[in-house]
Amino acid sequence: METKIFRLNEYINSGSLSEEDIEKLKQAGEILKKGGLVAFPTETVYGLGGNALLKDASKDIYAAKGRPSDNPLIVHISDMDELPQLVESVPEMAVKLAVKFWPGPLTMVMKKSDIVPYETTGGLDTVAIRMPEHKVANMLIKLSEVPVAAPSANISGRPSPTSAEHCIEDLSGRIEAIVDGGASAIGVESTIVDLSGEVPVLLRPGAITVEMLKECLQREVMLDPALEKPLDKNIRPKAPGMKYRHYAPKAPMIIIQSEYSSGDSETDNMSEADKKFEFDEGLKKITECAIRNIEEKCAEGLKLGIICSDETMDIYMHEINDQSGKLHSYRDKLEIMSAGQRANEITIAHNLFAVLREMDERAVDFIVAEGFSQKKLGYAIMNRMKKAAGQHVINV
């Protein structure tokens, strides 16, 4: 099948939708309503949409992604009015969170109603629901006049797509259309919280942090055990998607992490000067260990990918470009990219998946990545990175 590309020129240029853009979204909405598949931008990552109420559309989504069908889909809505029909009842906690965080990067799991087919929920009695903030996503869902089931628009196992180009790479020829609305702002998938039981449980960290959820609900939010340690193969996790190797580049990857450089130590009552000293010490430990690992792998004849940060880029460049540098003799076998600024972790979330994909493009054999802060948005960033690395972390 030939995949139509609906490029929203005015939206990409100015952030507002022109008549022409809306015309394209009408066509895309029509495809969704009739049961076809359309990839579209959201503020987190691109989604692969299909009519959530049609069994066959959901089956087609699994087929296009090459995804196991026990991994449930997120149902996207554009207005609070669309929620009640999809769930058995709307929990009080969901109302509180929706008022505060919808539209936005938050997905809530609730008991499903009968109209949501088991094909959409991977056989579960619960359904995950999100109202995206992205103007294009919101308009497309409205125009389709149906709730839109949409997993991330990548082939199963690959890093999630944060641009239309990524969707084209993975899904061209497999779906009816791709809506190009430019790069996704946030870059990591939505936070998922399970509200189907007594206690709210965080299933996947995202831009809405646990602290924000607790603050809004004025109560504890449990962390799903699957977040903290690699899962036993025999346990079925609550968010079934969490058991698959995810967000992964083709090459094996290790993460070099230091609690100091990431601001994770108990620094609250330290002076600014001491904090800076700890931060610098941490970065020194990370880069020294990374360089040792890079040298070792290069000596085995491998092509190496290095994922660093704006703050550390110069350290590697010095080792690569200086005649006496430790990495100088391997300079032709190195691909180095910064994921963003440690001082501004939003940039890291925004770039992460694109950097992982680019490492695939550059055909590296092995990736050495710096670890980042585990706090706030950093928790979501490190969750994705650790999955990409198969939990292979070296602490220094």
Ligand code: TXA
């Ligand atoms: O930001 C996002 O959430 C993006 C955009 C497109 O909205 N979507 C996304 O979908 O990341 P996906 O399918 O890649 O991830 C959905 C996750 C999976 O880990 C799945 O297991 C979990 O949500 N999930 C879906 N329904 C669930 C349910 N009823 N109970 C528990 N987990 C559920």
Ligand code: MG
């Ligand atoms: Mg996904």
